[in-house]
Amino acid sequence: KQEVTQIPAALSVPEGENLVLNCSFTDSAIYNLQWFRQDPGKGLTSLLLIQSSQREQTSGRLNASLDKSSGRSTLYIAASQPGDSATYLCAVNTNAGKSTFGDGTTLTVKP
Amino acid sequence: DAGITQSPRYKITETGRQVTLMCHQTWSHSYMFWYRQDLGHGLRLIYYSAAADITDKGEVPDGYVVSRSKTENFPLTLESATRSQTSVYFCASRVDRSQETQYFGPGTRLLVL
Numbered sequence: 042k043q044e045v046t047q048i049p050a051a052l053s054v055p056e057g058e059n060l061v062l063n064c065s066f067t068d069s070a071i072y073n074l075q076w077f078r079q080d081p082g083k084g085l086t087s088l089l090l091i092q093s094s095q096r097e098q099t100s101g102r103l104n105a106s107l108d109k110s111s112g113r114s115t116l117y118i119a120a121s122q123p124g125d126s127a128t129y130l131c132a133v134n135t136n137a138g139k140s141t142f143g144d145g146t147t148l149t150v151k152p
Numbered sequence: 153d154a155g156i157t158q159s160p161r162y163k164i165t166e167t168g169r170q171v172t173l174m175c176h177q178t179w180s181h182s183y184m185f186w187y188r189q190d191l192g193h194g195l196r197l198i199y200y201s202a203a204a205d206i207t208d209k210g211e212v213p214d215g216y217v218v219s220r221s222k223t224e225n226f227p228l229t230l231e232s233a234t235r236s237q238t239s240v241y242f243c244a245s246r247v248d249r250s251q252e253t254q255y256f257g258p259g260t261r262l263l264v265l
Contacts, residue, residue: 045194075253084242085195085256130194132254138183138202138246139210140254142194 043068045133047143054121055151062116062146064131069109072136076105076116079128079145088129089116121150155179158243158257166265171230173260175243183246184226185254186210186218188239195242201226233264 044067054060064074073092077085089098089105091114097106104117118125128145135141156177165171175184182203187195187210197210199218207218215237217229230237243257 047194077256084258085244085254087253087255090253132195138248139197139200140185140195141211142187142196144192144194 043071043133043135043141045131045141045143047129047131047146049146050144051147051149053149053151056121056123058121058150059117059119060121060148062118062129062148064114064116064143066112066114066133066141068133069112070135071109072134074105074107074114075132075134075140076103076114077130077132079130081127085130118148121148123150123152126150156243156245156255156257158241158260160260161258162261164263164265165233167234168232171233171262173228173230173241173243173262175226175228175257177224177226177243177245177255179245179247179255180223181245181255182223182248184220185244185246186216186226186228187242187244188212188237189242189259190239198228198241230262233262235264238262238264 048063075090076088091098091107102119107114128147130145132140132142159174185200186198201207201220241260244254246254
């Protein structure tokens with residue numbers, strides 16, 4: 042059974058700092074991995090999708106990496122802003138079409 | 153472009169009652185999913201569907217029933233609601249099982265008294 046762990050559970054940083062969120066998974070036979078953002082009381086918004094054959098994906102200030110063999114992914118956020126405050130979830134997808142989510146990291150960026 | 157919608161957005165019901173949560177998508181995506189999210193936790197898959205008339209269990213299917221007679225709709229029914237089913241329910245869709253992203257609805261907050 043796939044298990045996905047996100048560390049830390051919560052993170053508080055001052056504005057402008059670069060930060061890394063971690064996601065680990067137990068079964069490396071994945072199809073792809075996706076990072077989502079969730080604002081309080083809202084649904085999930087896709088940030089980055091990394092295929093199993095890729096090492097990283099970038100979108101603006103966000104960079105996600107994937108090391109399938111070690112079962113790890115990181116989400117790097119450069120020059121953090123208060124508007125980045127949210128919960129970040131990673132999801133590991135199998136070729137059967139199912140996803141397993143981590144519990145998320147709640148990020149607070151202080152002005 | 154309405155995307156994926158859920159109704160109702162909020163629901164209060166009592167233990168033992170039947171409740172149906174609706175999910176509708178306008179993209180004709182093949183795959184649809186139902187998740188529940190409990191306070192402080194990630195999402196757990198309840199059921200998913202690869203196409204109309206094809207459904208399969210996820211991680212926590214007990215107490216739930218789904219159907220998919222049309223591609224665009226994927227209702228989730230709680231046959232006899234229990235307090236442990238108090239949660240936020242999210243519907244999602246994806247074009248197919250391949251390499252595309254999942255798109256999520258806004259969620260339904262369900263309280264079972």
